[in-house]
Amino acid sequence: MIEELKERLLENKTLATVLGTVFVMLLGFFVWSNVTRPKAEAQSELPALSTTFSASTTASFSKEKAASSQVASGRIFVDIKGAVKNEGVYELSNGSRVTDLVKKAGGFTEDADKKSVNLAEKLVDEAVVYVAKVGENVAQVTTPSQANNGIDQDTSSDQINLNTATLEQLQTISGIGAKRAQDIIDYRESNGGFSSIDDLKNVSGIGEKTLEKLKAEVTVD
Structure with a gap:
């Protein structure tokens, strides 16, 4: 009787040990999986975040470059007076020439002295162009790029x-x-x-x- 009781106790102890070991292993696996999973998910998201950031940076740079280019090729305002059909201040694109300004002003009047202007001359912002009439003693049109401070070389000392x-x-x-x-x-x-x-x-x-x-x-x- 006593021997049989000892054997049952020994079997129960062995079973308890096995169950305890299994429980500890399951608990360890559960803890390990919960610790490593967020790391793996975070690493898998890094390329996507990097790609998004790169695309955003590239788009921003492109916009800044476009804005800078637009400023470089901006507009200018030039005043034209004298023998043209419509005197006034006109807006033109950067790099325009006197001929473009004359066209904007409606062209020459019948008494305009076309020799008084250089139609090929490039214009700059805030320039003033004067078109003389026939017989009017006026030097060729002056623009800031034509002579120092906008003065004709042949009249600077007069x-x-x-x-x-x-x-x-x-x-x-x-x-x-x-x-x-x-x-x-x-x-x-x-x-x-x-x-x-x-x-x-x-x-x-x-x-x-x-x-x-x-x-x-x-x-x-």
């Missing part, structure tokens, strides 16, 4: 004619800046020109002292 000078030419007169030069042009257009140098006193900002300094540099002939 007196500036108040009745025909461009905005750039007027700014070469001592003490005359962009605003004062524009005031002179506005007065000239409003009053049909200057009849004498003394008429400069009628331009805002020019008094007796300034006039005396300018007389040696300007003319109305």
Whole structure:
């Protein structure tokens, strides 16, 4: 009886040991699978994230490059005056030439002196083009790229004619800046020109002292 009881206890102990071992193995496998699975999933997602980031970076770079290219090939604004059908400021693409501006202005008038302009000349932003009339004593159209500071080389040492000078030419007169030069042009257009140098006193900002300094540099002939 006692021997039989010992054998049963021994069998139960062995069974318990086996079951315990199996349980520990199952628990270890469960823990191991839960630890390694997130790592594997994270690694598998890395290429996709990398591809997405690369595509986004490339698209952003392309947009910046396109914007930079658009700025480089931007627009310019040029003022045309004189013997054209429609005087005014016109917007053109960068690299346009005087001939493009004349077309924008409706073409020459019948009394235009076509020799007074260089139709092949390239234009730059803020340039002023003056088309002379036949018989008008005006040098060839000036643009900033044609001569230093927009002055014709053959007239740079002569007196500036108040009745025909461009905005750039007027700014070469001592003490005359962009605003004062524009005031002179506005007065000239409003009053049909200057009849004498003394008429400069009628331009805002020019008094007796300034006039005396300018007389040696300007003319109305």
